[in-house]
Amino acid sequence: MSMLSIRGVGKHFGGLQVLQDVNIEVPGGAIFALIGPNGAGKTTVFNLVTGLLRPSSGSIAFQGQDLAGIAPHKITRLGIARTFQNIRLFPDMTLLQNVMVGRHHLTSYSGLAALFALPSFREAERRSRERALELLSWVKLDHKAEATADNLSYGEQRKLEFARALATEPKLLLLDEPVAGMNSSEKAVLMEEIRNIRDRGYGVFLIEHDMRFVMNLCDRVAVLNFGRIIAEGAPEEIRNSPEVIEAYLGRGDEAEVLP
């Protein structure tokens, strides 16, 4: 059974129809990519899945549970985490605090325990901090744990956002253009990291423009063009699909990114 099912979803903003009858089944334990030209509606799909926007029609279910009417923070707690295309960190907080925020709903103690720093508070905070440091070391940022996030380079910011999303202990990770602005060695490291995550049983659902990255990494690819899914399949099928080539060729300059 697929982990995330998007069934017949449409979305319009006023008169602007952004998505039409979109059907996507994202399996667990695999890396699934959503590609498509600029403005195709990819980020909108993520906004619908995470509950930031409501679909105009259709339904979205996660592990069999219908997400309609569920508040975004509750969707996160069900096990969906995301990163943003235009990176949204907490710039004045330290890296450690950024990641610890992701552990919000996993850290529990009473107000009284917090007020008097009782053992239950200290224990929960210590565990949360240790896990956050562990995640930071995964993305090789642990040496900067006490620096504030606005001191990071672009690539480092993406990595921090990645660690922060993992901190919510998701079952499905949504990554919106995770390697944009990264150099090729950073990309290779992140690719390895994403594979590791899949191998631990997480589902990964990512949006990416970098075709080399997508074709090398992903198990399945769906193509969105003008709000409609025009193709879906294994990377080789997508590479050879006439509709996909047409969609990209129609845009001239983008054609060369297809390997």
Added chain:
Amino acid sequence: MLEQQLVNALTLGSVYALFSLGFTLVFGVLEVINLSHGAMFMAGSFAALTVVTRLKAPLAVGILAAMLVSGLLGLAIDALILKRLRARHAPHLIPMIATIGATTVLTSAAQGLFGVEVQRFPDELLPTREFIFGSVHVRALELAIVGIAFLLMTTLFLVLRHTRQGRALRAIAESPKAAALLGINVEGLFLATSFTAAALGGVAGLLIGLNFNSVTPLMGQPILHKGIAVVILGGMGDIRGALFGGLFLGFAEVLSKAYLSSQMGDAVAFGLLFLILLVRPAGLFGRVLERKA
């Protein structure tokens, strides 16, 4: 009796509209909640009072003085404070806080210069004629107030609609960046907007000062709060909304004072404002914006 109240309501409402027009113009163009607009109102009133009492100038000169002094103060606040905050891309609340500071400075300066007591225009300066239509008495002063307010508002509408500068301003209200790309002198028009808005506020202050024949350093505070109610009623940044909202508030206030309770008139305005914010934050006439995810 009702007709008499309606005349009062129209007088008050047209001044509220004039005041709110400047307030909403600044929000529409500069995206600043300019809480010093009430101080412009007060300054205009004092400027006119000073000119007519100290220099023995006629009331028409007083009106010009009100526009000029308030306009220049508005210009100064823009050039000295708001401009720097724009350059720094400070979030919207920051300029609002700065204009609170400017209000405190101006109010305190007025208290120092003119004292805290109520000041009055000399009686011989005020038109005393009354027109009688059936059972309704209309003072010449009230006619003049409504006339001046509508004259200025019409002029502003025409300028915004039919001149090059007016079109440029509307382009800026849509998107300052795009306007700058079109070669529009955005900074210059920001300054002009601040001047115009403050000048209108100053005249509104003079008109209210004349209507109740009372000028005090603190007179800007209640009108500011009403101006806020009006622009929220009409939709922030919406010029026509400010006109209707101003008239509406004038009528609501006068009628509830007449028929409910004299003090609760003010509570009606703010109660209404509070409700509107909860139900329709974009205003009664405003478009509801979809929140950006």
Added chain:
Amino acid sequence: MEAFADFWATYSTLIFTVGIHALLALSLWLTLSCGLLSLANAAFMGIGAYTAALLTLHLHWPFPMVLAAGALAPAAVALVIGAPTLRLSGVYLAMATLAFGEVTRILVLNLEITGGPEGLNGIPLLTTWWHILLILAAAGYALARLRRSRMGRAFEAIREDEVAARMMGIDVEGHKLAAFTLGAVLAGLAGALNAHSTFFISPREYGFENAVDILTMTILGGISSLIGPVLGATILTLLPELLRFLHAYRLAVNGLILIGVVLFLPTGLWDSRRLRQLAGAWRTRREGKP
């Protein structure tokens, strides 16, 4: 000892006021720490002051219970108006809380039980210096603990990026309501203490100007730590005393401070991050030159 008695007789009112203002600045700090600019805290103070004074005057409740009621009454109001109001953001929220403050002031001005424009007279002077000190210390301690807890981190995250905070599983609406309500608790406590230290209260003390004063204190001090608001409150309470010679122009100084801070010191006087950097620079310079 006599010198101290003289000093106390002259300045006790001023010292009381510093403490009460510090409590108010902390109440606004709490709301701001969650990214909410509220102009309702003066009204919450008023609700606390009137509730407490009426309970003392009419029902003769013991003082600790009066204080508790003074804290809880505005909190209840905050809970009720907060749920719908806090959906608004930025300037709309500021305007809505301003409108709420005005409605409250006008109601107090017109109700029989609140004494109308004359206010309430003859409130017993039950507040002592140690009440204020104790409550201020307790509030400071509680807030310091809060900052180190998941709730404090959530507040900060919401202030920095609401959408990202939501995506981290934080119940943004719930936390905003908590910050708003806890702010009302502190403001109400300040009001109750104030009512029982001044003999007399009137609606004039809880209007827009007072909301602005609270805002000025908090912003002047800076919101990066708890020291900022207390420092801001102290300076702005003592300053008018030092500036008596300016007479009517005295208030202008407050306005100039507000403008100056916004323009030149956007993070306030006490910016813990800047201070840490300064300290760091100073230390490396000293170590560099043995």
